[in-house]
Amino acid sequence: MFDPYKLQLDDLKDRDPKYLETIFSIGNGHFGSRATDPLKPTHDGGTVINGFYESSPIIYGEQAYGYAKNHQTIINLPDLRSIQIAEGDGQFFATEQLISQTLNLKTGIMTTESTLTSPSGHRIRLALQAILGQHRQQAAAFRYTLTALNFSGPVRMAKQLWLDAADTQSDDPRLARSVQTLNFTHSANESGQQVVVTTDRSQLQAGIKIDAPAKWELTLDESISNSFDVLAAVGPIVDAAVAYPELALPESFDILAEDAQTYWNKTWANGNVEITGDDALAQGIHYNLFQLNSSAGRDGLTNIAAKGVSGTGYEGHYFWDTEMYMLPYFTLTNPTIARSLLAYRYHVLPAAKKRARELGVDHGALFAWRTINGEEASAYYPAGTAQYHINGDIAYAIGQYFAATGDFAFMRDMGFEILLETAKFWANFGSWFTVHGESHFGFFDVTRPDEYTAIVDNNFYTNKIAQHNLQLVVAVARAFEKAGQAIPLGVTESDLTELARIAKGIYLPVDDALKIHPQDDSFLKKPRWPFATTPKDKYPLLLHFHPLTIYRYQVNKQADTLLADYLFPDSISDSQTQRDYAYYEPVTTHDSSLSRAIFSAVAARLGMAGKAYAYFTDTARMDLVDLQGNAADGLHLANLGGSWLSIITGFAGVKYTGAQLSVTNHLPEQWESLAFIINYQGRVLKFTLTHGTTIASLEFGEPIDVVIDGHQRVIS
Template sequence: MDTTDEFQIHLQRLPFKKATAIETVYALGNGHFGVRASNPLQGDNPDYPGQPGLFINGFYDLTALHYGEDYPGYPQNSQTMCQLPDPRFIVLEIDGLRSDDETFSVKQVDKNLNLKTGLLSEIYEITSPTDKTVRLTMQTFASQDDARIYGVAYSLSALNFSGNVKVIKQHRYTQQQIPQHDIDVRNVQRQSQLTCTYQEADHPTMQMITRKSQLAITLQVQPLKNDDQPVPKLTTQDQLPTYVTDFDLVPGIAQEVDFVYSIGFPHPVVIANADPDTVDQTLANETFSTLLNKSAHQWAIFWDNSDVELKGDAKLAKSIRFNLFHLNQAAGRDGMTSIPAKGLTGSGYEGHYFWNAEMFMLPFFIFTQPETAKQVLSYRYSKLLQAQQRAREMTVKKGVLFPWRTINGTEASAYYPTGTAQVHINADIAYAVDLYVRVTDDQDFLATQGLPLIIETARFWLSYGHYATDDAHHGRFVINDVTGPDEYTAMVNNNYYTNRMAQHNLYLAAHYARRLGQTDNNVIGKLGLTTTEIDAFQHAADQMYLPFDPNRQIKKQDDTSTEKPVWPIAETPRTQFPLLLHYHPMTIYHYQVNKQADTVMSDFLFPEDQDQAQLKRDYDYYEAITVHDSSLSRAIFGILAHRLDEADKSYQYFMDTALTDLTDAQGNVGDGIHAANMGGSWLSLIYGFAGLEIKDTTLHLHPKLPTEWLEMRFKLWFQHRHIGITINHQAVILENLKGKPITIQIGDKQVTLGSERVTVPFPI
């Protein structure tokens, strides 16, 4: 196994020691499930600090939402990803005292996460009420080779005694969640209602069923082969199947027992009585090491495709790898799940998927792991029916409206002004589909899934917007009563970002419908498209109203945004941020104050829309009124600062983005990682410092490294080519690692990249 320090996350080097934050940082997952790195004795015992748990992507329960005044179209249920029993959990028994009945002293000595292999190693010193201390060394991994497998190895040695210690593997509870008091509305705790039965199998198999969503999963545990080590005995305790391992410990000699969990995929209860979704036969001859090696091999493939190598700042380079590691752990890969806002590392945002999956995280996968990107987009396609039903609930007669926050495809946001009103999510999804198609040239996906997503979202805009008759907007296509990305400005007319994204969505619909219509009439026929409707997409896009302030010469965030007073940011105590936790929404809405990048988000996405002077005016105006209460914000401002050659600002924004979770900069990493911000750090590197753009079907780079770095190296997949890119302060070096020759634009120079390495010296 590789043990180079540049891939290691050492506990002693973290700037915080809060238990829940550490649990998040060292959480392991594989897109199907995630496990927090908690105290292994905790279980459901609140006497130990922390919030342990297993999370399964797409496994959720429903909780009724209650309103003082319940109006038509309000979501009736929230969806909450279940916090399931911790597979790390063990009970120690010493002198007849059990750690789940008595409080043992647990000292966390060390943790180390090997990002290169996905192996987490930990050391604890555990003292019983009778003052006997054992050293517990754990190793765990979430398999990247088989999405069901989680491996855990326990090694025990006595420090101050000789005698018997029992390790007990048993799960007497189904609800892992330990109540905690939290006023943060972003971390609502709702109790899942689970029932549990034990099925007849060669190894203990729990089947857990949610009471309202009626989903079922299986969770099986079995010991792994480990020669010359104590053998766990399967018995029954408290009417539950239990593995008990007897250790006769003496100081200085460690003994080990290894287990593997098989974590099933969610199924509707109607098929829950099928054969257990386990891997009994395939594990018969496996050991912890062989399973780990298979997983580590997949991590090696990931790093070969996705690593970003920075020279000149070792701490930053490690932080970037940490972000990419967690992004990879978070993404669903089955076409039925997406990327939760907190990944699979915590209960924040209830495990919901938002727009940030497509806009902040998906580009990383599109360029480095395109098959994963395809599966995340396929999740949206699988929810078209629910999105269509949501549009009809909102009395929109054609098209679809994707939910603002969801797991199962229905809306779960109870506060519509910053939930359902963020209809820009439709255009965000269409934008992501187009980016995927242009980068991968996956025409089969476009025809079968991508085009339906683009057409149905475009139909929504034709139904929801209208052609104005008032003097200010006469004849222009307008979209009223919406909320843009800035959640501190709600329910406005003509949010610039929303209108610009809708315009792009409509142009895409017209473009792809005409292009595919020339080659495959069946595709167009299945969608019921007519020439009249295609022309309507084009006309609405051409006439889209984009608000502009002629006096300030800036893009207006919405029709009336510049008429409001400006929030006194400098006079507001730092203890009052984020504002949403301290002020009524109406108070915030009364002012010009932005939670995050909004209008300038369109400047980032559509660089061809403005020259440098316009970008500078937009940037300066909106930077002054943005408080960055969302972790999504700084990456966008940093990229734009780079385009404006404001190197100091760009670098500071980037550093704040890249180090968010490893420094707990937001103070809430205990609730889970900031997955979209991690995606934003990759955007900052590739779209910012490397200057990536795609114009038509050509890859453009406008690179400029910060002076603090010596070199940056990365790889991209683009139109069936695998391209290696190295940028330093002297040149850009390009390699075509796989695929036919391709022409790339480097600054003002066109470079044809064949089998030979090409060096393009600065200036370019």
């Protein structure tokens, strides 16, 4: 019987080993383990620690002031799964056939079964179970079960903290560069091994410890299973100048499995999504939420990399992906993790202030477009640093978190300062100008979310998100006053008045002829991309055409103006959004994995059921069908969060402010029902949507007013 909380090898068409390493990877926010063949470790497999990186200088053909100075590349550490098995005479077993792989989404246990064969023809069945601690985030455990199929006798085991430092340089900007500047300190005794890895340039170190000796021997009897466990600890990231701490191994495989089980029980209880009527999509959303939880940093010092901890793609960098596509899930299901993810941005705020000064803005902060340590690591500033909208994206996420939680302590300690510093940046970065005799405030030479158009004036999305950032400072200041608290950081009434004045003046035009929001001042003047004569094998465009070729045309990599329409439904009418959708959909390639989820959610809100469902089916199983063609390099984490957004904000029509939560039923006709759980204002609420009916129940907390399908109801 099909179980939508398990992923099986037979559920996938692709059998490429690198792809399977990604899909069956497991993580806990601190580190991840790719699902490698344990007898054949590769440079693509191994252990990835969130935030553990090495720096290297960016070499430019022509240098200029303010360019990003250093690459930051996440490090692939020794593979915890790898093992060598040899016959008594020294001949090694190799994997003959992969029999099965299973990822249990309710327990977090990943199981691999395979048959092994030796040159002499002896065969063994190997079952490997892997589990990572979720509360004990440094811990991992691996259970190996060997069954001799056609012989009896001794086998020699060898388990070493092995690393392939092969050079894997590529012209694909989505891949990580190889790291050659690592130092390894290895120690071993009869009870176990430890390796400490130190980086030359970033001066960080991290360690791995296992309780297995380098070599030992077992005696196998035909058809009788023999099991042994290997316990591991993957240590914290520390400064290279200090002595590395002693790593604590877990007590046992079973105790660690209980740790993980407790975590996953709570995760599903507080944020599950259940689809009735399509098992494949139900499995897809469960898988996506499992991997989203597996990749989120929980310590306030790390975030969510573009590939999570499932691989080294995009060099382990953090982007706007977190705040726009992934953090909304945690805000409404696990506010503690959401707070930690936002705390990371506060942690790197000093670097953001410094970056603003480098860009010639004397006040405020500008967050790095791609980074690990807070410093800009994008070597191509037109599609990197120029995406100033990241400031507004972070501010928007803080506003949503505050609206959902009412967490005044966070706002006073961290959130309000981020809002204020990003607002100061907008106020000092933008300029007043005149259009048709009216004074407006705008932003020049910016790059929008759609990276297929760069360095333009008055991108609609950027202007809208900046306006919201400025308005949010005023709104939160008033919330402090209403709560009887002083406005933090000495902000005065005149400060708020000036921010409100700028926000009101921000340029947000509608084209007179087309009645749509122009994506920027020049977009509508350009010719459309020649889609009819572009072969399918030339997508994504960024890998086949010079950026300057792409920039000359009307072509979108992903949702841009439509993303603004999605984020601000209370200030942009449905009729306006409908016109924008009709215009921009035909020029959007969806070359970015971030795109389809927004098109799905907006279509659902507008009643375009067919489009909404078609785009959603692509998001729900994007990596499980390898829609983007590069899942081997790591999962598309933003899309994982985007699939949840498609369901919750699209099909369920969830919208909220600090004062009001609303749900609007857009259940697809293909489903029998949809049920989901969210956390809002200290309540745990469950909603069940069927055709024509929306039922709400309060699982925890005080009664609350909720607008359901246009009618206000008290849920108690």
